[in-house]
Amino acid sequence: MTSPRVTVLAGGVGGARLAHGFALAGVPLDVVVNVGDDTELHGLWISPDLDTVLYTLAGLNDEERGWGLRGESYATLAQLAVLGEDTWFTLGDKDLATHVARTARLRAGLPLSAVTAQLAASLGVTARLLPVTDDPVATVLDTPSGRLAFQEYFVRRHHADAVLGITYEGIDAARPAPGVLDAVGGADVLVLAPSNPFLSLLPVLGVAGVRDAVERTSARRVAVSPIVGGQAIKGPAAQILETLGHDVSALGVARLYTGLVDVMVIDDADAALAPAIEDLGFDVVVTDTVMGGPDGRERLARELLAV
């Protein structure tokens, strides 16, 4: 029996961990990643979600912190501060190499998808890592303090502002990167990672043709709820669901994915929500969705393959 082809739609940490689980399970894997959090800092093009997935699949990520590389030093950043640069976005010395190389290659005319494939190959990643688009998309948050660029909101202001609305600038003009629609259409299992729906997955689904490909694929479509017991495992998903008027629960997430997904995977803590989610037309799997380290990731990935 051949392994099922798996495609994961992913944001940062949650997507990276689940994708890593599939990689550890040894299945052919495509990961389509959000670029709405990309930003330019110090003249360098930074793709935080792509890098989190890249470093995690390469086994080089800092597990404790959830982002960046293990064993980092910060000599360049400290000197950038001496030179008067704004250094609220932490950039390690090794991590900087990714941004320097990516920026140089983008400026030389390569599309982000080609640069990403090069970086993944250099780090020994065999899964196919795809930015959802080679075109610029910028997630912008409306808050009581005004409109904030994504990293301004997320890193500089520690996602403390209430999110009253979200715009994905450029998304109407963005075309899917080469391979993205095929990865969605040709998968046996399509997984919406336990990433933030608003900050990670909607800007993936919003790129022309992606939502349509998800709706039409013959793959078994599975979403893992990022909300467990009314809280996000990481990040501001719970606050954003609330301020945008959604149920802060796996049920609220399921409503967002109606028509896109066949199976909702929810945590044991949320077992009581299963009937209501089934009423929306989903199959529901109740399991331990909190992945923790590599063992937990592979376990969850294998459970999803068995769905």
Next chain:
Amino acid sequence: MTSPRVTVLAGGVGGARLAHGFALAGVPLDVVVNVGDDTELHGLWISPDLDTVLYTLAGLNDEERGWGLRGESYATLAQLAVLGEDTWFTLGDKDLATHVARTARLRAGLPLSAVTAQLAASLGVTARLLPVTDDPVATVLDTPSGRLAFQEYFVRRHHADAVLGITYEGIDAARPAPGVLDAVGGADVLVLAPSNPFLSLLPVLGVAGVRDAVERTSARRVAVSPIVGGQAIKGPAAQILETLGHDVSALGVARLYTGLVDVMVIDDADAALAPAIEDLGFDVVVTDTVMGGPDGRERLARELLAV
């Protein structure tokens, strides 16, 4: 008595050390620096001569090596190599901050002279550091192996190729940076540093108006020979004088500076050349021109002020 205003025309190490001597002597100082060795690597704009002068004046330079910053680490460079970048040009982590900040500010539209002034201020340098031009000038070497870009010749191939000819690409279109002509015209003492005439000073003098300003300034004009006892203190000056058909000596250097300089300063080792240099119309000062550390620099600077 007010201090004389000193302007130094400089390349890298020799210019940096003598400029440092004047700074230590406490005189008002402008340093006009070659940019013909500037290069773009990994998408970053690198100005090695400017940086050598900057780091030396800031007291942050690596004295033993002659370039770069003291106490460097190389984490980013090692990772750039992992990512498949060509890393023959050694870039320290702290040094990289200079290139990252410079490149970002240039791309944001600031001219090199303004960026240089910012960097100097951030590092506590009170001397005025001026690139000779904000326009691109590229020193290119004709060699038996073909035409080589400067850093290709100098760093990658360890200046081992015979230099058959030199072109300063872009120099005809280059305009002097703001402040350069005033620094030359308004100086009390104008110093041609013991830098390589061909690789450092001719591409300074070749920028429109600079040679003319040197010829017309009322400053006392002093050149320090970079050739001592028929050899260069550092770098390929001796080989280049030879392959281009010049005398490999302080006399050969003096001939290049005829009409530009009033006083040739030569080393004790070359005392026998003094009469021949005087015959060319120069005043000649014979002294210890090998500066070594900060004490030697300040000593030589004070001797030049007394000329």
